[in-house]
Amino acid sequence: MPKISDIQETPNPNAVKFLLKEPVSNGVAYSFNNPDDAKSDTLAKSLFDIGNVSSVFYMDKMITVEKTDEAEWDELLPALAVPIRAADSAASANAASVAASVGGAIAATVSDDPRLAQINEILDDRIRPALAGDGGWLEVLNLVDNKLTIRYQGACGSCPSSLTGTLMAIENMIRDEVDPDIEVIAV
Numbered sequence: 001m002p003k004i005s006d007i008q009e010t011p012n013p014n015a016v017k018f019l020l021k022e023p024v025s026n027g028v029a030y031s032f033n034n035p036d037d038a039k040s041d042t043l044a045k046s047l048f049d050i051g052n053v054s055s056v057f058y059m060d061k062m063i064t065v066e067k068t069d070e071a072e073w074d075e076l077l078p079a080l081a082v083p084i085r086a087a088d089s090a091a092s093a094n095a096a097s098v099a100a101s102v103g104g105a106i107a108a109t110v111s112d113d114p115r116l117a118q119i120n121e122i123l124d125d126r127i128r129p130a131l132a133g134d135g136g137w138l139e140v141l142n143l144v145d146n147k148l149t150i151r152y153q154g155a156c157g158s159c160p161s162s163l164t165g166t167l168m169a170i171e172n173m174i175r176d177e178v179d180p181d182i183e184v185i186a187v
Helices: 042-048 073-086 095-104 114-133 162-177
Strands: 004-009 015-020 030-032 053-059 062-067 136-144 147-154 183-186
Touching: 004 073, 015 073, 030 042, 042 053, 042 062, 042 073, 053 136, 053 147, 062 073, 114 136, 114 147, 114 162, 147 162, 162 183
Parallel strands: 147 183
Antiparallel strands: 004 015, 015 062, 030 053, 053 062, 136 147
16 A cells, blocks of 8 residues: 655646655556546546546556546545555555556557667656656657657646647757657657
């Protein structure tokens, strides 16, 4: 059972980040954009079941919950804390339940394109840690020709700044350091 060490606001006013004392996953990120996606994931389903939750993202010692516009944090936060405290920690989860819940996990992109390794190195070193600090993450979906398709997750998924400034910064870094012809597209 993970204990909540802190609850932090994010740049997205509809998302908060719960910092935990114990991990709920071992390096695997899980992202759910609606209750149907979360049916097979006990933690995410329990958070959606509270109501007024529009997305759930978690990895390691962090859970980001995004609320609907109508919901008030003062009412929602105490309700969200209950299933988070009741969740299994990654250490107590058995291999079968972890394997069963991989349906919501972010799939790693596999490619022979050497540019993708360079891109992921840049993202891992400079972008993903900053996004995680704000309760979000970034998944690389594919690199086809000169088009890199990414998806923001967690608090970044619907945050206006991730779709403008952050996207431009990512594209500029990749163009400067990997290939000047790459276009970055967020979906």
